[in-house]
Amino acid sequence: GDSVTQMEGPVTLSEEAFLTINCTYTATGYPSLFWYVQYPGEGLQLLLKATKADDKGSNKGFEATYRKETTSFHLEKGSVQVSDSAVYFCALIVLRNQGGKLIFGQGTELSVKP
Amino acid sequence: NAGVMQNPRHLVRRRGQEARLRCSPMKGHSHVYWYRQLPEEGLKFMVYLQKENIIDESGMPKERFSAEFPKEGPSILRIQQVVRGDSAAYFCASSLREGRVDYGYTFGSGTRLTVV
Numbered sequence: 001g002d003s004v005t006q007m008e009g010p011v012t013l014s015e016e017a018f019l020t021i022n023c024t025y026t027a028t029g030y031p032s033l034f035w036y037v038q039y040p041g042e043g044l045q046l047l048l049k050a051t052k053a054d055d056k057g058s059n060k061g062f063e064a065t066y067r068k069e070t071t072s073f074h075l076e077k078g079s080v081q082v083s084d085s086a087v088y089f090c091a092l093i094v095l096r097n098q099g100g101k102l103i104f105g106q107g108t109e110l111s112v113k114p
Numbered sequence: 115n116a117g118v119m120q121n122p123r124h125l126v127r128r129r130g131q132e133a134r135l136r137c138s139p140m141k142g143h144s145h146v147y148w149y150r151q152l153p154e155e156g157l158k159f160m161v162y163l164q165k166e167n168i169i170d171e172s173g174m175p176k177e178r179f180s181a182e183f184p185k186e187g188p189s190i191l192r193i194q195q196v197v198r199g200d201s202a203a204y205f206c207a208s209s210l211r212e213g214r215v216d217y218g219y220t221f222g223s224g225t226r227l228t229v230v
Contacts, residue, residue, distance in 0.1 A: 036221075043118075043205055043223040044157070089156060101147060101170060102207070102219060106156040 002027045006090050006105035013080055013112050021075040021108045023064075023090035031092040033057075033066055033073040034102070038087045047075075047088070080112045118143075118208050119188075120222035127229050133193040133200070135225045139208030146189045147219060148181060151203040163189060196229045203227075 007022040025031065032051040036044040048057030053068035062077045073090060090105040119138040127133050139146050144165055149157040162170040163183035174181065178196075183189040193200055203226045207219035 043120075044207075044221040046220075101159050101162050102149075102157075103159070104149075104157045 002029075002031070002092060002094055002103045004090050004092055004103055004105035006088075006108050009087075009107070009109035011108060011110050013110070015082055015112055015114050016079045017112075019075070019077040019080045019084075019110070021088055021090075021110070023073045023075065023105060025071050025073065025090075025092050027071075027092055027094050029094035031094045033064070034091045034093070035062070035064055035073070035075050036089040036091060036104075038089065038107070040086070044089065080110070082112045082114055085110055085112045118206055118220050118222035120204075120206050120225050122225060123223065125225055125227045127196050127227065129197060129229055130195050133196050133227055135191040135193075135204050135206075135227070136188045137191070137206030137208075137222060138188040139206075140220050143208035143210055143220070145209045146183050147207045147209075148189075148191050149205045149207065151205060151224075153202070157205065160191075193227075196227075198229045201227055201229045 003026045005024050034049045035047040037047045038044050047062055048059040050057040050066035053066055056065045064073050064075045066073055087107045087109045089107045091102045093100040093102050118140055121136050125133055146163045148160040150160055151157050159173040161174050161181045165183055166185050178194045180192045203224045205221055205224045207221045209219050
């Protein structure tokens with residue numbers, strides 16, 4: 001079945017450090033890929049997305065490139081801020097006869113220290 | 115232009131009571147999805163509904179849980195005879211239509227259910 005695997009957290013970084021959160025996927029089909037962010041006590045917000053191979057999604061300084069050859073969609077940011085502290089979820093969706101449903105990874109908690 | 119509205123934000127129930135969680139999708143969205151987030155875990159798909167139809171309920175527990183999305187009004191996730199293991203955050207999401215998956219979903223802020 002379809003699945004998403006993320007690197008385990010928590011990830012603790014100092015402000016202005018470089019961030020990478022690894023995400024790999026398995027899908028029988030051609031998925032669209034997403035990163036969602038969840039701030040404490042809140043719902044999920046779409047951070048960025050990519051719908052085909054080699055697409056790069058970007059938003060708020062975060063980037064991720066859809067790599068079909070390695071089935072990966074790693075999240076990166078060049079310089080993190082304290083306000084980036086949150087839980088990040090990688091997700092995929094594949095359209096089938098019954099429509100599509102988002103499949104999430106387990107989430108990676110990021111903590112940025114000043 | 116309200117987003118996905120869920121209520122209540124917090125719900126406390128005693129064991130054996132019923133919990134009813136409501137979700138109003140974004141205006142114009144006809145697809146609703148329910149997810150459950152257990153403590154320290156990711157989001158698990160529960161059910162996918164369109165107006166008056168359950169499309170995919172492969173993630174719903176076989177007993178005590180039901181969902182509906184009537185022609186008029188919000189989608190309802192109903193949990194009968196709650197147990198402590200039902201304590202979780204329940205999130206609703208909506209989408210415009212299944213073909214627009216490139217937009218992902220829009221999530222509500224969730225209902226945090228605590229069973230005491």
